[in-house]
Amino acid sequence: MALQQTGEGGGLGKELLPDHWQQNRNMQGSRQNPEVFTKIKDLETINGDKGSNVFWRHDDKDVMGMVSTVERRQTFSYEVNTALSAPLFKRQEPFLTPAEENSSRKRILSLPVVSFEDEEEAHLSEHYCLALRQDRMDFQLLGMELQHFGMNLEPDIHHSHLRMLDLLPQAAEAQQGEEDHPELTNLFPQDFQDAAEMHLGEEAYELHEVEMELIGNAPAVPDVLENENSPTARKTNQRVDAVAKSSLPVHGYGEASSEGRRRKKKAPRMRRNQMKAQGQSTTHQCRLCEFTTANLSDFNCHMKSHTIERPHKCHLCSKGFRTITLLRNHIYGHTGFRPHKCKDCDMAFITRGELMRHQRYKHTHEKPFKCSMCPYSCVETSKMKRHIRSHTGERPYLCCFCSYASRDTYKLKRHMRTHSGEKPYECYICLARFTQSSTMKTHIVQKHTENVPKLQCPKCNATIARKSDLRVHLRKLHSYVDAGMKCRYCDAIFHERYPLIQHQRDHRDEKKFRCDHCSYICKQNSHHEHSEKCRQKQRKVKALETGRKGRKKGETEKEAVSSKTTFAPWKVNS
DNA sequence: GCTATGGTCGCCCTCTGCTGGGAACAT
DNA sequence: AATGTTCCCAGCAGAGGGCGACCATAGC
Ligand SMILES: [Zn+2]
Ligand SMILES: [Zn+2]
Ligand SMILES: [Zn+2]
Ligand SMILES: [Zn+2]
Ligand SMILES: [Zn+2]
Secondary structure (H helix, E strand, O other), rough: OOOOOOOOOHHHOOOOOOOOHHHHOEEEEOOOOOOOOOOOOOOOEEEOOOOEEEEEEEEEEEEEEEEOEEEEEEEEEEEEEEEHHHHHHHHHHHHHHHHHHHHOOOOEEEEEEEEEOOOOOOOHOOOEEEEOOHHOOOOOOOEEEEEEOOOOOOOOOOOOOOOOOOHHHHHHHHHOOOOOOOOHHHOHHHHHHHHOHHHHHHHHOOHHHHHHHHOOOOHHHHHHHHHOOHHHHHHHOOOOOOHHHOOOOOOOOHHHHHHHHHHHHHHHHHHHHHHHHHHHHOOOEEOOOOOOEEOOOOOHHHHHHHOOOEEEEOOOOOOEEOOOOHHHHHHHHOOHHHHHHHOOOOOOEOHHHHHHHHHHHHHHHOOOEEEOOOOOOEEEEHHHHHHHHHHOOOOEEEOOOOOOOEEEEHHHHHHHHHHHOOOEEEEOOOEEEEOHHHHHHHHHHHHHHHOOOEEOOOOOOEOOOOOHHHHHHHHHOOOOOOOOOEEEOOOOHHHHHHHHHHHHHHHHHOOOOOOOOOOOOOOOHHHHHHHHHHHHHHHHHHHHHHHHHHOOOOOHHHHHHOOEEEEEEEEOOO
């Protein structure tokens, strides 16, 4: 594939499960039941973000909140063999039926495992669990998502261990029989079970009735994905304002994504309620789009926009237009004729509006839209809308394969490459492939470009290639640590790691041995050799001196020529 | 009815920055 | 040899810039 990413305009839809997906499938099947689960993505781990969003249940309602002690969140993603897996999900069968009818569709099983560290109960920290212990059942840290046709099944877990196996009829049998049924532990991918410390549950799992209803009405994801331009697809990719207005707190990535997952369930219900309300009031809703109004004439006016003819056909692509001007502009697009030339550069545009916008971007830098919360300003309202989301934390675009939610469509699209394995960018030198162009660019600069200046650490003489790595270096070695760090050889205390290491190195490089006869100082290795040479040399000198002046009073020759070195650990002058 | 215009949506790009795995190096 | 530390690196997300295209509408 070429370096640039051409024809990507199909969006999330057409290419979501392309060839490279097939490659990824073969990457690593689960060890014990590969025919059922095919790993489609290596273990995905989100580490240590302070604060993570979890659900728990209170008075039979889903409640979302923050847990500040989540240590990491791992997600296993598998493609599920539709034919083989059906019996495993017997209880969910009603919703899986469409899958049996169309086996070409993908079914993705996401198995998140959240491990956490509770500050108050530190003993839980090493317990990587799927659900908390009985006495901590107010936290639900597990969601099993089986996503198929947009269905999102989340077990309602109130117990000490994962109840996933209880979904299986075999598990129910096992409960009556032995507690540990070896065959059953093979029903899920081994690495998932390992991480989850999966156990067979004690009670049969029950889907919540409300959830089942919502699940049944969830949008059909594969359909959506087939054609981005279909109304369904647009709907899914569009923002859902109701969620943004939710009173639930949003604190960042994890939260928003969890909230997004929640929305998947809630949205259909709201739509139903909406329709019901409309039936009772005078609200008019367009059946062809989302337009809603209370005014009948407005409604009729709107409906014209759906029925209006498009008599002006393009002879090049047979597309129809309502007016001759629109057709003309369209044909300009084909021919490349751009009547509106920029006076300040070589650019030219079909319409004056495009030219005006260009001039704002490139020449006048006029930015009429100002953010009320920060100094940001921009040329277009859509940019301001997008920007505002970074203040509100709103993430309207949901990944249908994982809990990721993004603030704009592009990031979601880019994110989808992590699921598909697509790497559209290729290094023209070594043919290495990359998911993002900027990564490839960095690669070329760092690996194939000569004389790239490295960055000098301002606090020591380290040179580091990347800015962010320098930041890590500064953080790890030069940041102030409140709790002082003690030298392992002496009592010196340091609040910065770098001087501590230097100091300890000094200890190690210490010249422990000095010659009594000369200024020679050395480490242990070579001092014997020196001593011998020095002794002989000194002996000659002494002999000469003794011959001239005689020996000092009370001084023996032995003392005078002593070659003994003084052992002086850590100090030259002892 | 036609045109110009401003508003809007959507796509794609770049720049930026953090992260964690692992190689390389140090102890 | 084993263990610890540092840095290289690809992966991936955040934010914003730029433009093509479409549409509704005001004004002729
Ligand atoms: Zn210009
Ligand atoms: Zn702002
Ligand atoms: Zn995802
Ligand atoms: Zn390369
Ligand atoms: Zn010391």
